[in-house]
Amino acid sequence: MSPEFLNIQPLLKRYGIQPKKSLGQNFLVEPAGLMKVINAAELNGNEEVLEIGAGLGSLTYLLAQSSAQVTAVEIDRHMLEPLAEALKSFSNVRIVPGDILELDPANLVKQENYVVVANIPYYITSAIIRHLLEATLKPSRVILTIQKEVAQRIVARDGKMSLLSLSVFVFGEPEIAGIIPAGSFFPAPDVDSAVLRIRLHPEPLIPAAKLDQFFKLAHAGFGQKRKTLRNSLSAGLGLSTGEVEAMLLKAAIQPSRRAETLSVAEWAKLLESFS
Numbered sequence: 001m002s003p004e005f006l007n008i009q010p011l012l013k014r015y016g017i018q019p020k021k022s023l024g025q026n027f028l029v030e031p032a033g034l035m036k037v038i039n040a041a042e043l044n045g046n047e048e049v050l051e052i053g054a055g056l057g058s059l060t061y062l063l064a065q066s067s068a069q070v071t072a073v074e075i076d077r078h079m080l081e082p083l084a085e086a087l088k089s090f091s092n093v094r095i096v097p098g099d100i101l102e103l104d105p106a107n108l109v110k111q112e113n114y115v116v117v118a119n120i121p122y123y124i125t126s127a128i129i130r131h132l133l134e135a136t137l138k139p140s141r142v143i144l145t146i147q148k149e150v151a152q153r154i155v156a157r158d159g160k161m162s163l164l165s166l167s168v169f170v171f172g173e174p175e176i177a178g179i180i181p182a183g184s185f186f187p188a189p190d191v192d193s194a195v196l197r198i199r200l201h202p203e204p205l206i207p208a209a210k211l212d213q214f215f216k217l218a219h220a221g222f223g224q225k226r227k228t229l230r231n232s233l234s235a236g237l238g239l240s241t242g243e244v245e246a247m248l249l250k251a252a253i254q255p256s257r258r259a260e261t262l263s264v265a266e267w268a269k270l271l272e273s274f275s
Helices: 009-015 031-041 058-066 077-086 122-133 148-154 163-171 208-221 229-237 241-250 264-274
Strands: 048-052 069-074 093-097 115-119 141-147 172-180 193-200
Touching: 009 077, 031 058, 031 115, 031 141, 031 172, 031 193, 048 058, 058 069, 058 077, 058 115, 069 077, 077 093, 122 141, 122 163, 122 193, 141 148, 141 172, 148 163, 148 172, 148 193, 163 172, 163 193, 163 208, 163 264, 208 229, 208 264, 229 241, 241 264
Parallel strands: 048 069, 048 115, 069 093, 115 141
Antiparallel strands: 141 193, 172 193
16 A cells, blocks of 8 residues: 655644754655655564654654554654644554653663664764663664765774764664655755664674773774874873783784774774773
8 A cells, every 4th residue: 555645734834833953853754755764664564663853743654654653752842733733643653742862762662672763963863873772672773864974974884983883883783775865855954864774783792781891992992083092092091002002912903003993893802801
């Protein structure tokens, strides 16, 4: 059965909706772009979806047609009434007002293998990804519509790693599932977006008990751009360069290398060396 799309024009007119720059609001409204997100989610009709940033409800409207239950989180209280109006024909949608960074997913969903779908602004991309991936009740996969450039940085591998991409690879396998042109949004942003799909590992590649120590080490490693690991780890951890060099060599990592060149496996070996 063909999906039914939400007509947002009556909502815009009735409620006088003006997207807020302060919240990074760019609503995905073009059907082809919306379907790229739906297809990337690979929903089977029996899954529970946690949507972050429901906005006008264009995506929520489609998610409700292809999943068992949708919990839609929306931070902008001015959007709650038009959102409820848009989704009133669905009995499987629950709207939750609030900031996802202050909410525990375990209190929002009932299924363990739930799916996260989100169209999120650039300035909180890293924070939301960490919040979801480190939650006590983790989703089976996460589908994010984010800036194309950010998505490309996240999927970058050895040699081009960043702290964000390393964080994601520890918890799951990211891939770009599609590109959405800027014109698919209201209002249109300055750049294109990408649909990023993260399939979570059954368990993080770093043992849960060592995650805090791992991220302390990683933050130090990436803390000084264009610096060698010898210098960045020394400065970030308050150790002498001699101590750091010995630990790097113990992990079979040359002290002259930079953080972005290490694989997740090498970071794991380095963690053992520093433990």
